[in-house]
Amino acid sequence: MGNYKGKSMKRVEDPRFIQGKGRYVANLSIPGMVHVAIKRSPYAHATINSVDTAAAAALPGVVAVYTGSDFSNVGGLPCGFTPPGIKTPAHPVVAVSKVRHVGDPVAVVVAENAYIAHDAVDLIEVDYTPLPAIVDAKGAMDTGAPLVHDDVPDNCSFHWPLGDKDATAQAIASADHVVEMELINQRLIPNAMEPRACVAQWDSFMENMTVWTTSQNPHTIRLLLGAFTLQIPEHKLRVISPDVGGGFGSKIFHYAEEVIVPWVARAVNRPAKWVSTRSEASITDAHGRDHVTHAKLGLKKDGTITGLYVTTWANMGAYLSTFAPLIPTALYITLLSGLYKIPVIFGETYGTMTNTVPVDAYRGAGRPEASYVLERLLDIAAQDLKMDPVELRRKNLIPPNEFPYQTPVALQYDSGNYPALFDKIEQLADYKGMRKEQEKARKDGRLVGVGFSSCIEASGPAPSAVAVGLGAGIGLFESGVIRVHPTGKVTVLTGSHAHGQGHETTFAQIVADELGVPMEDVEIIHGDTERTPYGVGTYGSRSAAIGGSALVKSAEKIRHKLTLLAAHLLEADPADIVYDQNSGKVHVKGAPDRAKAFGELSFALTTADKLPPGMEAGLEETSFYDPANFTFPNSAHVAQVEIDRDTGEVTIQKYAAVDDVGKVINPLIVEGQIVGGIVQGVGQALWEHGVYDENGQLLTATMLDYAMPRADRFPTIQVDRNETPSPHNPLGVKGAGEMGTIAGTTTIVSAVMDALAPLGIRHLEMPLTAEKIHNAIKAATSNGGGN
């Protein structure tokens, strides 16, 4: 017992998941349940002239068919991050007069089963007048571009600048060397393993609505359903997110189907269910990334960075998704300083509307885009200045004695030891050995590349006051309840939500250690607004730092109460009482035999006959933890790749990662997060791309065309840590969920471009497909460049 923290405990949730016993929304079946299917726009941009539902309604087994005008009594889907000056176009739950992206809902079928519902969808005739579409983030602001919303001129929803523009321009103008480039961070489709689903049940007697939904944050969904869309009073609404099979951010947001399904359940007074198909997911789940960036980096001859100027056009898609404007602004521009001392930075983002699926947070959310810009600039600067890319970075690192470090773009970094991080990765990867091997391979005419990147993340958002000040519609604290039962068994209620992260294990380790009880005596409950207090949910690698810390705070309150109780029962001064967290025994200092066991004390609070004056019966404590700051995980990754000269195909030969995620509660889970993140990041570098044609048709709407990373494309990934505890939370932890994704992308792009550098190839846009590389090699060698 005790000392669970820091141990690789096997995940307690895994036996049920790997035996197919998880309980997902799609598994739910309620007697009398109807099934919902949605007619979606095949056009990217069109006016709706008429919707003929007669044939669908006449199909046997169809219960009802609804169109946009039927939903006049619900509010539009809101945007929860609205910085000053933003234009937020209306986002109807079901389109009424106009569709703005392929997949926009046009009509809703309710039927006795899902097959009939889908058959009926095919029978709905919609008369459209197609309109010209715009899909390009930057092109959306060009003169004459089709207007997505009449009330958003130039398709520009917002312009978000940060930093000293003039000083930065001046620094760049007077730099010895300037690297200037245009970069594209391509659109990605999240593809969580479980597609979204929603079930709703209306109790017409109590006028209560229960909604089961695949959400990373059920309380946020309840708030938005109650206050904005469905407008059923919040105390009459219960939102449950049971087991959820991954999210990567895409399940944070409030989606139309979460309004449609409960609305239908009330309208037909029967339970209702909708389950997304995989193809439907591609055209409805919020996408990620999609930036066009123009960047300038100024340096001195010796490689010292003097300034960074970045302008980005961020594709918001057809509507502003729940947190969309937050991602390319406060989670992007603010991260442009990386691990480096940069005297002046100016960054600005134009958020543009296009005829595409809305874009919002996707694993990393803004931070991968920032690291990509900075790390690409540094690699090219190293080439230009003929410096080793690691040495160039080392030269500019924030020294360990300057923490907390204030960047020129608002953030204050908590802790880190970047030179030690670099030492560790160089050793783990044998960086110098890799370079020697590369030199030899190059002499043999092989295209071997070594990639390096060092990235920063701001995880665990954030102090509520700062978040709301920036434009967030809600605070970003987290709740945690510890309920000790009379027999000393413990139920933990957390506002965090697990959809693959292993909270049932990690949080049990935390609470068991804090109270000195066996882990198997602790059960973690999450994902039900009626069982847990209001909580914010899980995204931005915030659960351990904020949700975990809320539990530490509640455990402190429990220990305090038990210390007072033990002092009373043992007739000692509370100051002389020791709470032994290894055993859960509370004893008199220097007299371990004069002790009360945890279970004895919890039972004493149930009999409640010998309590000290003023002490209430029962043992349950609640905390709402609001962090003092983000935490700042950081990383240095190295990869070696080889490019097939004949085909352009990339083989990853080696990958090593050193991450600082602060203190680690469960190394097994953290390593899984890092490795999984790297693989996902590499997916963006080499394969993944949500491709729209100029008419707004998504060409990668199925798994036949959207290329996901596969295990057989990876070597064993070596993982190590460089631990610097965060001072901002009692656990000393930093976020571990997104670092791999951030660094995986930049490291592999760095390696591929390093392999191609001798041919004089400076930059290629992601994904680095075989054809793109092949064509670049061909062009370079036919120009007589390189060797």
Add this chain to the structure above:
Amino acid sequence: MYPPKFDYYRADSVDEAVALMGQHGGKFIAGGHSLLPVMKMRLADPGVLIDIGRIDGLRGITRSGNSFRIGALTTHATVAAYDDRHFPDALKHAAGMIGDPQVRNRGTVGGNVAHADPASDLPTVFLALGATFHIAGANGARSVHAANFFTGLFETALAENEVLTAVEVPAEGIENGSAYAKLFNPASRYAMVGACANITVSLTGECTACSVAVGGLTPKATAAPSVGAALVGKQLTDDNIAAAAALVLNDLGGDVMGDIHASAEYRRQMAPVFVGRALTLAGHRAGWVARLQKNVKDVAGDVLEEIERRLRK
């Protein structure tokens, strides 16, 4: 994903399958790994499915004389794991490159070739190996050579009421070698370019027969006779292979296909690369006896001569 409504019949024999098809029309289904996805995307609406997946006689691989008969219901996994040194390597390895383990465990050889997806691997291999397709139908059984089986994009010589029962491929002797090389589509794992070479090598290391086919980039598996013709009578040197492989461009025809993963031009450029790889590997496999003989002579030539001298005495 919800397919449109269909009726379902299960056949217990080939005759019953043919009779059911005559009666109801529709589509045969075996592993379902080509048909079900397009039905679920509502791109196909056959109305009737006749399940031939449980006809026992159509399952498994048997050796008869100088050939292997692969029952139409044999799964890709079975082919990939088939352990007989005379079984064509190209077929074994190509089957192992299809999809992922789940697909290989369900998908069948017969279903694959009957579907005739241009990006599929097996049609290319069967064409290069000179396979024979055995067909049963209302008018009796017939056999079709691979060269005549694949007729176009998703089209074969099978009539609507005919069932493919088996594919027969020649066994490989010690002088034969075959190989399949593939440029994977990164998303689907289908072939963007697939090349199969089937080579016979003499004991002196000379190519005496060579059959090559490519797929993935043309509407149907396409034979590349120019390549084989250029190599026959020659030693399998790197230069000879490269020169022969380049001739595949003469045989591709005008319908090279491209998409977002690989343009037609890129696929065209990759065809000689993968033909070259298949030739090199097939040649290596075919040439082992010639190599062995040469190696033994190099290492123990004196001993062999001595043995021969004594035997003559």
